[in-house]
Amino acid sequence: MIIRTHMESKNQFIVANTTSSSVAEMKKDHIIPVFAKDNEVAIAHYEFVQQTYDAVQMYFGDTVIPEPLIRVSHPIQGRIPEAMHKKPAELLDHEKTLYYERMMFLVQVPSITKVIDGKVVNLVVAGVKAFNQDKMHGKTLPQKFKVAIGFQVHVCSNLCIFTDGYVKYIHTNNTDDLYLDVYNLCASFHPEREVQKLQLWADTYLTEVQFWEFVGKVRSDFYNPKMDTSSWLGDQQMAKVVRGYFMDEHFACKEDGSISLWNLYNLLTEANKSSYVDTFLDRYKGIEQLLNIAHV
DSSP states (O other): OOOOOOOOOTTOBOOTTOEEEOHHHHHHHOOOOBOTTTOOBOOOHHHHHHHHHHHHHHHTTTSOOOOOEEEEEEEEEEEOGGGTTSOGGGOOGGGEEEEEEEEEEEEEEEEEEEEETTEEEEEEEEEEEEGGGGOTTSSOOOEEEEEEEESSEEEETTTEEEESSEEEEEEESOHHHHHHHHHHHHHHOOHHHHHHHHHHHHHOEEOHHHHHHHHHHHHHHTTOTTSOOTTSOOHHHHHHHHHHHHHOTTTOOOTTSOEEHHHHHHHHHHHHTTSOTTTHHHHHHHHHHHHHHHHO
């Protein structure tokens, strides 16, 4: 059973063109797609969320897990046969059908919370699902799911996840497999080890001069035809990083102009949220390259 408590998502969703939802709403109002060739039913979005939630609740059984945070996108609308010849404006509510092609969610674990550079972060398990990846027009094949665990997790409905922890790809048509894979993912994650990595970023500082050298190098090398900078942030994103360096409420520089790699990482990931949904994952990978440049 899902517990009806709530935690903030802390901007871990890429929310553009998405709608908030819940397990109850998806179960009640959304139809379940089938594979066209053999009419085999697919695993519904709400089942994916429910199995993940149950696995997290079972593994971290010493705490109450809040209700998952869910967002959906790309609605697939239809109508019942009796309303075939009606105009769209004439359709009654019971004559409409709906499901969403894509879905993303977060399950937060409030009992596992760490302080990194003075900022509180809690453990998150996330998942993304897109029916367009399953070739629903064909015969039944294993469906594709993606789950992740970490303290910094960013997800979008384009089957993309960035995390400081682990990402697991699951191909199955069995909800029991989903449960076991998520449970094993939780078991394989070692929070203290991951926190040490994040703490290293928090303890490593750039001086004001080093920050401006970093910004200048990124913006100049971005146009260097001899370098592969396709996954780097562009001028608009780097401008947001510079603005955050001065003005961000949580991650701005210190009075002497120095900034930790942890704060710089957060400014970079925040700026990347303005990227187009199909490019932001590559740019998240590019952020790792940029941090390496800053650290040199």
